[in-house]
Amino acid sequence: MTAHEHKHHIVPLSTYFSVATALFILTIVTVWVASVHLGSWNMVVALLVAATKGSLVALIFMHLRYEKKILAVVFVGALAFLAIFIIFTMFDTMTRGELGSEVRHPINPAARIYQMPAAVAADSMSVDSMANAIDSTVSKEQSGHE
Amino acid sequence: MTSHDAHPAHLAHHFSDVEQQQDSAKLGMWIFLLTEILLFGGLFVAYAIFRAWNPDMFYNAHQYLSIPMGTLNTFVLITSSLTMALAIRFMQVGDKSKAVINLWLTLMFAAIFLVVKYFEYSHKFHLGQLPGEYYTFQGVEGTNPHIFFSIYFAMTGLHGIHVIAGMIAIGWVLKRTLNNEFSADYYTPMEMTGLYWHLVDLIWIFLFPLLYLIG
Numbered sequence: 001m002t003a004h005e006h007k008h009h010i011v012p013l014s015t016y017f018s019v020a021t022a023l024f025i026l027t028i029v030t031v032w033v034a035s036v037h038l039g040s041w042n043m044v045v046a047l048l049v050a051a052t053k054g055s056l057v058a059l060i061f062m063h064l065r066y067e068k069k070i071l072a073v074v075f076v077g078a079l080a081f082l083a084i085f086i087i088f089t090m091f092d093t094m095t096r097g098e099l100g101s102e103v104r105h106p107i108n109p110a111a112r113i114y115q116m117p118a119a120v121a122a123d124s125m126s127v128d129s130m131a132n133a134i135d136s137t138v139s140k141e142q143s144g145h146e
Numbered sequence: 147m148t149s150h151d152a153h154p155a156h157l158a159h160h161f162s163d164v165e166q167q168q169d170s171a172k173l174g175m176w177i178f179l180l181t182e183i184l185l186f187g188g189l190f191v192a193y194a195i196f197r198a199w200n201p202d203m204f205y206n207a208h209q210y211l212s213i214p215m216g217t218l219n220t221f222v223l224i225t226s227s228l229t230m231a232l233a234i235r236f237m238q239v240g241d242k243s244k245a246v247i248n249l250w251l252t253l254m255f256a257a258i259f260l261v262v263k264y265f266e267y268s269h270k271f272h273l274g275q276l277p278g279e280y281y282t283f284q285g286v287e288g289t290n291p292h293i294f295f296s297i298y299f300a301m302t303g304l305h306g307i308h309v310i311a312g313m314i315a316i317g318w319v320l321k322r323t324l325n326n327e328f329s330a331d332y333y334t335p336m337e338m339t340g341l342y343w344h345l346v347d348l349i350w351i352f353l354f355p356l357l358y359l360i361g
Binding site: 008010011013016017019020023024027030031033034036037038039041042043045046047049050053054057058060061062067068070071074075077078079081082085086089090093094108110111 | 169172173176177179180183184187188190191194195198199213217220221224225227228230231232235238239278279281292340341344345347348351352354355356359360361
């Protein structure tokens with residue numbers, strides 16, 4: 001047995017520089033796209049660009065492209081479980097209130113944001129009436145999603 | 147025990163050969179990165195839920211983040227990822243001095259990232275855009291704007307802690323490189339540190355559009 005049987009895959013320098021250039025360009029693209037009004041497509045485009053950048057980093061900088069497939073399986077596995085985490089949680093959170101009206105109060109009524117003299121003076125609201133205002137806003141927002 | 151004498155110094159006894167040792171290190175590191183992705187995953191879930199519940203408030207609140215500063219930090223972090231990859235590349239071909247230069251550059255870009263973050267944070271502290279109950283800023287239209295800033299500070303704060311941890315790891319690898327502990331045959335700690343550093347970059351690549359570029 002010798003220590004040198006397995007040679008590391010050596011990526012050409014030019015590949016690293018090309019990837020970095022692509023990442024710079026995609027960063028400019030994503031900042032530019034954010035200033036264009038596409039409605040809900042803005043988020044889709046932003047995430048697609050981020051996913052492309054992330055893939056470049058993982059495949060080239062992190063060598064996933066050149067390594068044994070088991071490492072890619074671990075990485076994609078993490079992403080798959082993250083997707084399950086997000087999607088299944090949102091099945092719940094996006095459908096709350098469909099079975100009955102939901103009452104929500106300030107998370108902490110003693111928090112400073114509800115004690116600000118300016119806010120209280122301007123709206124002459126007590127914490128309770130502010131809580132009611134928040135409830136109605138939340139229920140409006142939620143009915144908008146249904 | 148002739149086979150023992152043939153072992154390279156960096157081969158631990160419980161591995162049959164260098165390749166197995168290296169494969170084990172990589173698999174272990176990737177499983178650790180998996181747990182890191184799921185650690186940040188919890189915060190991404192919180193982000194998704196609260197943004198879905200408060201789309202207008204998120205849009206209004208995100209306008210108080212500085213896109214130029216966020217873009218600058220994205221460039222800085224991508225460049226640091228490049229120099230980290232180059233450091234490993236130069237070590238692979240045994241060019242120690244260029245590896246050292248690139249490790250120093252990586253540390254420098256990491257420090258620049260934190261300095262920019264410091265200016266962003268101190269501006270928000272000054273305005274009272276603090277997380278949770280410490281939030282006192284009155285300028286954001288919408289209900290519970292402190293939720294956006296709680297998520298902002300939790301996500302960028304955890305990421306910042308990772309940047310600091312990465313700098314410690316890079317500093318350690320730099321010291322070992324200067325001590326001539328690495329060569330073209332053995333540089334596994336540098337490679338593992340690189341994987342960690344690229345993950346820090348990878349997470350920022352998603353944090354940047356989600357926090358700074360809400361359309």
